[in-house]
Amino acid sequence: MGKGLTVTEIIEGANSGSIKAIYVMGENLMLSDPDILHVAEALEKLELFVVQDIFLTETGEFADVILPGACFAEKEGTFTNTDRRVQRVRKAVNAPGSALEDWKIICILSNKMGYPMNYNNTAEIMDEIASLTPIYGGINYERLERRALQWPCRKYGDPGTSILHTKNFTRGKGRFIPVKYAPPAEVVSEKYPYILTTGRILHQFHTMTMTGKVKGLNEIAPSNLVQINTDDARSLGIKNRDRVKVESRRGAV
Incomplete structure (x- = not known):
């Protein structure tokens, strides 16, 4: 057996049509993968998309079949x-x-x-x-x-x-x-002059698929935050705890 494909290569394969079906277990591609508009386009092209998870996630919304895990x-x-x-x-x-x-689900399918x-x-x-x-x-x-x-x-x-x-x-x-x-695949420009580096917050795990369901954690950290250089924030007229829209060539949050 040769080397398998990476997740991003699998998404590319779905977009090109070389991959017809994907079976995802416990992964929320529509939040964790880069360029989710590109991911959504790929998932829509699949002939069969199976998601196995404990909650209905953003990725599960695209599924043809959902297998409820424990x-x-x-x-x-x-x-x-x-x-x-x-x-x-x-x-x-x-x-x-x-x-x-x-x-048990894998055994039944097998x-x-x-x-x-x-x-x-x-x-x-x-x-x-x-x-x-x-x-x-x-x-x-x-x-x-x-x-x-x-x-x-x-x-x-x-x-x-x-x-x-x-x-x-x-x-x-x-x-x-x-x-x-x-x-870098993309460089700064006049329209997009800043570089974004993604990170983590203490009280939520990754895409919040599981921890986002916990009331106590949501009281402390209900959403993600963006940290901006003070000089950049000042030039943009942004104050601490303001709500901001972060936009790139691929989309916005």
């Missing part, structure tokens, strides 16, 4: 942190209505499409991961019930690896990769 509190599984720490996630409440865990996929629980899926991925070889639910483990954890009894590369790298010496300069 949130983290409604399913069993594991969560792996950025520090490679694999922890058990335990179901706290039942999923509403016809919502199902992601793995069986319907002629590829047998039958698991009894997430522990069996974890065992399959361990059998195919050496760095997970020593991780199973029995061990995770007692404590979290950090991969690489290659065999049963291996305590895991708290710090990577203390003695060597897996591929030998460190490999340095030079960064090639890529000029």
Whole structure:
């Protein structure tokens, strides 16, 4: 198998017609992707668009089929942190209505499409991961019930690896990769004289698809904000906490 496409390349493929169908799980393309007008145009051209999520998102509005998934509190599984720490996630409440865990939905679809996929629980899926991925070889639910483990954890009894590369790298010496300069796709102009860099706010996560449903967080941070250089703001007649319209060649917010 060759290298797969990036998200932006997939959108380009949908626009050109080389990609006919897209299946999205837990991703809000209509907020997270660049140039959402271009994304909307691509989604409209698809022959089939399937969205699997826990809420009806802006992306879900374009879907031909919506598959209701379960949130983290409604399913069993594991969560792996950025520090490679694999922890058990335990179901706290039942999923509403016809919502199902992601793995169950995938199994149903796979069986319907002629590829047998039958698991009894997430522990069996974890065992399959361990059998195919050496760095997970020593991780199973029995061990995770007692404590979290950090991969690489290659065999049963291996305590895991708290710090990577203390003695060597897996591929030998460190490999340095030079960064090639890529000029910006768009530059400032008289009509659009400013550069916008997107960032994050403390109390909301990414596109607010989930945290935006939390009353307490919305009381603190109900919307995003734009930070402007004080000299630029003064020249534009903008004061602190004013509502502003930010416009580019691609659209406005």
